[in-house]
Amino acid sequence: MANIYAVILAAGQGTRMKSKLYKVLHPVCGKPMVQHVVDNIHSLDVERIVTIVGHGAEMVKEQLGDKSEYALQAEQLGTAHAVQQAESALGNEEGTTLVICGDTPLIRPETMQALLAHHNEQNAKATILTAVAENPTGYGRIIRDEAGQVAQIVEQKDANDAQKLVTEINTGTYCFDNKALFETLKLVGNDNAQGEYYLPDVIEILQKQGEVVTAYVTPDFNETLGVNDRVALAEAETLMQARIQETHMRNGVTILAPHSTSISADAVIGRDTVLKPGVVIEGHTTIGEDCIIGPNSHITNSTIGNATAIKNSVVTDSTVGDETAVGPFAHLRPQSDLGNNVKIGNFVEVKKSVLQEGAKVSHLSYIGDAKVGKDVNIGCGSITVNYDGKNKFETVIEDDAFIGCNSNLVAPVTVGKGAFVAAGSTVTKDVPADALAIARARQENKLDYVNKLK
Numbered sequence: 354m355a356n357i358y359a360v361i362l363a364a365g366q367g368t369r370m371k372s373k374l375y376k377v378l379h380p381v382c383g384k385p386m387v388q389h390v391v392d393n394i395h396s397l398d399v400e401r402i403v404t405i406v407g408h409g410a411e412m413v414k415e416q417l418g419d420k421s422e423y424a425l426q427a428e429q430l431g432t433a434h435a436v437q438q439a440e441s442a443l444g445n446e447e448g449t450t451l452v453i454c455g456d457t458p459l460i461r462p463e464t465m466q467a468l469l470a471h472h473n474e475q476n477a478k479a480t481i482l483t484a485v486a487e488n489p490t491g492y493g494r495i496i497r498d499e500a501g502q503v504a505q506i507v508e509q510k511d512a513n514d515a516q517k518l519v520t521e522i523n524t525g526t527y528c529f530d531n532k533a534l535f536e537t538l539k540l541v542g543n544d545n546a547q548g549e550y551y552l553p554d555v556i557e558i559l560q561k562q563g564e565v566v567t568a569y570v571t572p573d574f575n576e577t578l579g580v581n582d583r584v585a586l587a588e589a590e591t592l593m594q595a596r597i598q599e600t601h602m603r604n605g606v607t608i609l610a611p612h613s614t615s616i617s618a619d620a621v622i623g624r625d626t627v628l629k630p631g632v633v634i635e636g637h638t639t640i641g642e643d644c645i646i647g648p649n650s651h652i653t654n655s656t657i658g659n660a661t662a663i664k665n666s667v668v669t670d671s672t673v674g675d676e677t678a679v680g681p682f683a684h685l686r687p688q689s690d691l692g693n694n695v696k697i698g699n700f701v702e703v704k705k706s707v708l709q710e711g712a713k714v715s716h717l718s719y720i721g722d723a724k725v726g727k728d729v730n731i732g733c734g735s736i737t738v739n740y741d742g743k744n745k746f747e748t749v750i751e752d753d754a755f756i757g758c759n760s761n762l763v764a765p766v767t768v769g770k771g772a773f774v775a776a777g778s779t780v781t782k783d784v785p786a787d788a789l790a791i792a793r794a795r796q797e798n799k800l801d802y803v804n805k806l807k
Contacts, residue, residue: 357448363456383617452534457524476565480567483495503560609628630648631647632648632651637654658674658675669686669687678696679691700717709725726751726770755774772788774789
């Protein structure tokens with residue numbers, strides 16, 4: 354196959370979205386639409402990608418980084434004008450150029466590959482990706498001749514009654530012989546109601562020149578959905594979510610309530626893991642095998658080991674080991690690192706802390722900026738007091754230590770290996786290994802004191 358290039362049209366503002374956020378940056382299943390398009394194109398082994406930017410150009414560049422080159426369309430003068438902005442980058446290249454809109458996140462790499470293969474098999478100068486729509490209203494129609502070849506693209510407003518009955522539509526995705534594309538773009542005019550330069554005019558010009566123009570029909574109309582407003586955005590989310598969940602289920606994941614479950618496009622989930630109702634998995638999250646997640650758990654950019662249970666809890670930017678239990682109603686904040694066989698119970702918050710194998714924090718505690726050793730037991734209501742109002746400090750609890758209920762460990766402080774902290778203590782000094790720390794006022798009972806108050 355010839356060298357492959359790609360031009361992504363992402364310069365439009367997207368006024369119908371009625372949003373401060375640039376249209377192609379609206380997320381679908383946790384990833385901006387244009388990022389879906391770029392990631393899918395990268396799987397085709399393309400030589401170069403050029404993204405046409407306009408409104409919000411810097412934000413798009415920040416999102417895509419070095420995964421694309423960029424060309425600026427300073428004035429939005431139509432799709433042909435947009436592609437023409439890539440001429441300085443691609444105009445002299447030999448090969449095939451894929452042109453695709455940045456608001457079409459559902460087109461699969463396999464469909465793009467099939468489009469390119471069809472283009473090469475037909476030795477075409479241009480190939481249109483088409484689809485069959487149950488309701489083609491609003492789409493340009495593909496009109497074929499008696500031999501089944503593409504004769505023309507007729508826009509809805511220009512179609513006669515017979516042409517309006519045609520259900521094969523133009524999706525707005527094309528591939529072209531690269532040299533022919535940029536040579537023909539120079540011939541496109543703007544003699545139309547909008548005064549814009551339209552990319553489909555390239556098709557008509559190539560046909561008049563006697564060049565081969567063909568079409569590849571994608572079997573799934575839903576892939577071609579272009580997102581122009583919030584209604585279409587919700588539809589794209591629903592369609593992609595169903596696709597993601599089906600893939601996981603076919604790979605051995607149980608999803609008990611698909612309609613109440615949300616899984617990001619980049620999530621990896623092991624077989625025999627069960628997702629209960631209300632689970633939300635975001636970002637680059639990896640979950641191992643034989644886990645139980647949920648109900649109503651929210652996991653973001655985290656790694657979960659095998660045979661671990663996350664119940665009614667929030668886990669963000671953290672790592673959880675094998676055979677570990679989190680929740681119910683626990684909160685793992687960023688940079689929490691739990692080892693194997695760790696227990697984090699109800700209403701426990703962990704932040705930027707390491708808990709090694711076998712550590713237990715069963716209920717109603719805050720563990721922040723701490724290093725907790727193996728088989729440590731931290732009692733109910735205990736707090737690592739890590740903040741003095743200006744700086745954060747570290748608490749170290751060594752292996753096999755026992756922290757009694759309602760204890761405050763005022764950092765920086767170290768509790769030595771095997772040491773005990775008595776319940777109700779406020780510890781401000783290091784506790785040696787195997788020592789018992791008692792840091793509380795001696796109890797004194799005032800007899801008949803209540804009667805005196807009365």
